[in-house]
Amino acid sequence: MTTARIAIDPNATVAPVNRRIFGSFVEHLGRCVYDGIYEPGHPTADADGFRGDVVDLVTELGTSTIRYPGGNFVSGYRWEDGVGPRENRPVRRDLAWHSLETNQVGVDEFAKWCKLTGSEMMMAVNLGTRGVLEALDLLEYTNHPSGTALSDQRIANGAPEPYGISMWCLGNEMDGPWQVGAMSADDYGKLAARTASAMKMVDPKLELVVCGSSSSSMPTxxxxxxxxxxxxxxxxxxxxxxxxxxxxxxDLGSFLASSLNMEYFIRTVVAAADHVQHKRHSDKQIQLSFDEWNVWYLDEWNAIEGTIEEWAYAPRLIEDVYSVADAVVFGNLLMTLLKHSDRVGSASLAQLVNVIAPIMTEPGGGAWRQTTFFPFSVTSRLASGVVLAPRIEVATYTTKVHGDAPLVDSVATYDAEAGTAAVFLVNRHQDEAITVTVDVSALGVGSIVEANGIHDEDVYAKNTIDDRERVGLVANESASLADGSLTITLPPVSWTAVALGA
Structure with a gap:
């Protein structure tokens, strides 16, 4: 049997656990907003039309910052369409997804929804078809207390208190030819700089996100x-x-090692940012906002894209149904973001409901958890204190895409004040269980609080509309802790979380 040894040193601190790592993303795309978070007339809907069952699941998921309203959608969006009396709001064509947008949900409604879920709002501005003035107008509407035209308009629309949005995205994927208003790096950089400078004239404490590459495979x-x-x-x-x-x-083997590509992505962007920092002889360090990440069967989407009815209202777009294997990779990607908490200051799982999402709904019906729901909710709940970088000794296997990959990956968190720790592990072996010995003696923990994970004899098992609880968390009964040594056997193709206490 393959074995692995892991040592966890409380001095091997990466950074404090940043709750913004557990962010998500709501875009006006498909059924994410309409039939997703918002469905007036649903049995669980509140007076504002928000589905209560979805609010409960989002709260359980443990999301922090929610990016809104796009995504590709934002590059053609007029935020003014989504405020004021609903009966006066125009219906527009959304060029990004060739759908109709009714604007029944806008910035005011979404701010209310964020309060229901305890989430921080992260706002994106349109730099595809708009620019500096429109960004300043939106900032005034959302954040100025009162006494100006747009802040008083917000008050008249039923929001007397400003929203205090601190994180702002300066457009979206402006390097992509699919993006409305796409432009060169030079043109976008100049526009982003002018917009950012103007917004910081209003409030120098704003946290602004400039667009990086839309993927590591882009030629630029x-x-x-x-x-x-x-x-x-x-x-x-x-x-x-x-x-x-x-x-x-x-090629399941390469897929299971996908986090190696995320590592490469992070290292490359950090190197580019630090190059500019050193060139400018600056003490300022740019952070990364990994504000779109997920498993997405994009090849399948491309194959059916031309067959979808155009200019439909809330069409069923990109509703991937996730397997156990998808959830294992997903959990490993989240572990990788934690590993790089020193530079990844924010992250957004794309997306939250129905569209490549951990939560699915049916109009007038129920809501349920996809397989990817579980690694996110458990990690969000257990990770606290600081992130620790484990030292891992384990064999590797060869992949077609990523070269050699370790059979086991891991990250840990440690809360010295609470006397708790959490160890997150992935077994990438497709056929064999791996027994892992984890040295936690330096952490001062003495008990296993819980040990749960995602695995199944059928790695392609899914939660579907007809079988919504086929896959769930499975307790790992093999876990034991004695004399500062945690021993646990990881099933093949599995993600596991172990919580440790005093």
């Missing part, structure tokens, strides 16, 4: 980041990263 990857930051460095705080992963051509 790396150079895009350098060029954009050379223009905008002084006025922005974050640069965005977007990455999606899928199993291709039955």
């Amino acid at each position: 990857f790396g150079d895009w980041e350098r060029t954009v930051l050379e223009h905008s460095f002084d006025s922005v705080d974050y640069i965005s990263c977007h990455a999606y992963y899928q199993e291709r051509d039955g």
Whole structure:
């Protein structure tokens, strides 16, 4: 049997656990908003039309910052369409997804929904078809207390208190030819710099996210980041990263090692940002906002895209149904974001409901958890204190895409004040269980609070509309702790979390 040894040192601190790592993303795309978070007339809907069953699941999921309203959608969005009396709001064509947008949910409604879920709102501004003035107008509407035209308009619309939005995205994926208003790095960098500078004239404490590459496979990857930051460095705080992963051509081994690509993405963007920092002889360090990440079967979407009815209202778009294997990779990606908490200051799981999402709904019906729900909810609940980088000794296997990959991956968190720790582990072996011995003697913990994970004899088992609880958390009864040594056997193709206490 394959074995692994892991040592956890409380001095091997990466950074404090940042709750913004557990962010998500709500875009006006498909049924994410309409039939997702918002469905007037649903049995659980409140007076504002928000589904209570979805609010409960989002709360259980443990999301923090929610990015809104896009995504590709934002590059054609007029925020003014979504405020004021609903009966006066225009219906518009959304060029990003070739759908109809009724604007029944806008910034005021979404701010109310964020309060219901205890989430922080992260707002994106349109730099595809709009610019500096529109961004300043939206900032005034949302954040100015009163006494100006737009702040008084917000008050008249039923929101007497400003929203105090601190994180703002300066457009979305402006390097992508699919983006409305896409532009070169030089042109975008100049526009982002002007917009950021103007917004910081209003409030220098704002945290601004400039667009990085929309994937590491873009031909301009790396150079895009350098060029954009050379223009905008002084006025922005974050640069965005977007990455999606899928199993291709039955190559499960490469898919299970997808986090190695995320590692490469992070290292490359950090290098580009630090290059600009050193070139400017600056003490300022740019953080990463990994504000789109997930498993997404993009090849399948591309195959059916041309068959979807255009200009439909809330069409069923990109409603991937996730397997156990998807959840294992998903959990590993979240572990990787935690591992890089020193530079990844924010992250957004894309998306939250129905669209490549951990939560699914049916109109007038129920809501349920996808397999990916579980690694996110458990990690969000257990991770506290500081992130620790484990030392891992384990054999590797060879992948077609990523080269050699360790059979086991791990990250840990440690809360010295509470006397608790959590160890997150992945077994990438497709056939064998792996017994792992974890040295936690330096942490001063003496008991296993819980040990749960995701695995199944059928790695492609899913929670579907007809079988909504086929996959769930499974207790790992093999876990034991004695003399500062945690021993646990990880099933093949599995994600596991162990909580430790005094």
